[in-house]
Amino acid sequence: MRQDSVGAPSPGASGSTIVAGDDADVPFLAQVWGDTVDIRHLGASIAIGVAMSMGAFTLGKSLLASWVHDHELAHAGSMLAGLAGCLLAGVICARLFKPKRVVAEQAIDAAGRAEVLRMLGAQAGGIGTIADLSPAGRAELEELGILDMFAHAQSQSPEMQGTHGTSAASGAQGPHATRTEAC
Numbered sequence: 418m419r420q421d422s423v424g425a426p427s428p429g430a431s432g433s434t435i436v437a438g439d440d441a442d443v444p445f446l447a448q449v450w451g452d453t454v455d456i457r458h459l460g461a462s463i464a465i466g467v468a469m470s471m472g473a474f475t476l477g478k479s480l481l482a483s484w485v486h487d488h489e490l491a492h493a494g495s496m497l498a499g500l501a502g503c504l505l506a507g508v509i510c511a512r513l514f515k516p517k518r519v520v521a522e523q524a525i526d527a528a529g530r531a532e533v534l535r536m537l538g539a540q541a542g543g544i545g546t547i548a549d550l551s552p553a554g555r556a557e558l559e560e561l562g563i564l565d566m567f568a569h570a571q572s573q574s575p576e577m578q579g580t581h582g583t584s585a586a587s588g589a590q591g592p593h594a595t596r597t598e599a600c
Contacts, residue, residue, distance in 0.1 A: 446517055458514040465513075466506040473502025530563070534570040546571055 444455040477498025481491040525533075537544045547555070547568055558564040 444517070453517045453519075455514070455517055458517075462506075462510040462514060465510055466503060469506035469509070470499045470502040473505075474499030527566075530566060531570075534566065538570065544570060 444457065446453050447456055447459075448454075449459065474495050477495035478491065481494045481498075482488075485491040485494065534544060544567065547564070550558070555564065558567060
C-alpha cells in the first residue's frame with residue numbers, strides 16, 4: 418500500500434486508502450468497509466473485543482456449569498454471555514476511539530450546481546423528469562430551493578428536446594409520463 422508524504426489519501430494496491438504523515442504522532446488511517454479507521458485503534462478494538470467476548474464466554478461457562486445441570490443449556494447461556502461481552506466491548510471501543518472521518522461542508526454556487534446537473538444528465542437515464550417525482554421528493558426539492566433549477570435543467574435536456582409539447586415541469590407530458598385520452 419502506498420503512503421502519501423503530505424498526509425493526503427492515496428489509493429493502495431488493494432483499493433484501500435492509507436494516510437500517514439512524517440511524524441510519529443500522526444495516525445495511520447485506512448479505509449475499511451467505506452469508513453476511515455486508525456490502524457492502531459482497529460487493532461486495539463479487535464483485542465478488546467476478543468478479550469471481552471472470550472472472557473464473558475468463559476466466565477459464563479464456568480458459572481452456569483455449576484448452576485445448570487443441562488450441559489447444552491449451560492453452553493447456550495455462556496454463548497449469550499459471550500455475545501453480551503461483544504456488545505460491551507463495542508460500547509467501550511466507541512467511547513475510547515472516536516470517529517476519524519472528516520466531514521467538510523461547503524456552499525456550492527449556481528455554477529457548481531449546474532455542473533452537477535450536467536454530469537447527472539450525461540449519465541444513462543439522464544436526470545429524469547419532475548413528473549416522475551414522488552410528492553415527498555418534490556417537496557424536498559422545493560424545501561431545498563432547487564426544484565426550479567431541476568425544471569430548467571430538464572427543459573434544456575437533450576432527451577426533452579424533440580418531445581411533443583413542453584417539459585413535464587410546466588405540466589405537459591414528458592417521455593416518462595403516461596397520457597390518458599378520452600374516447
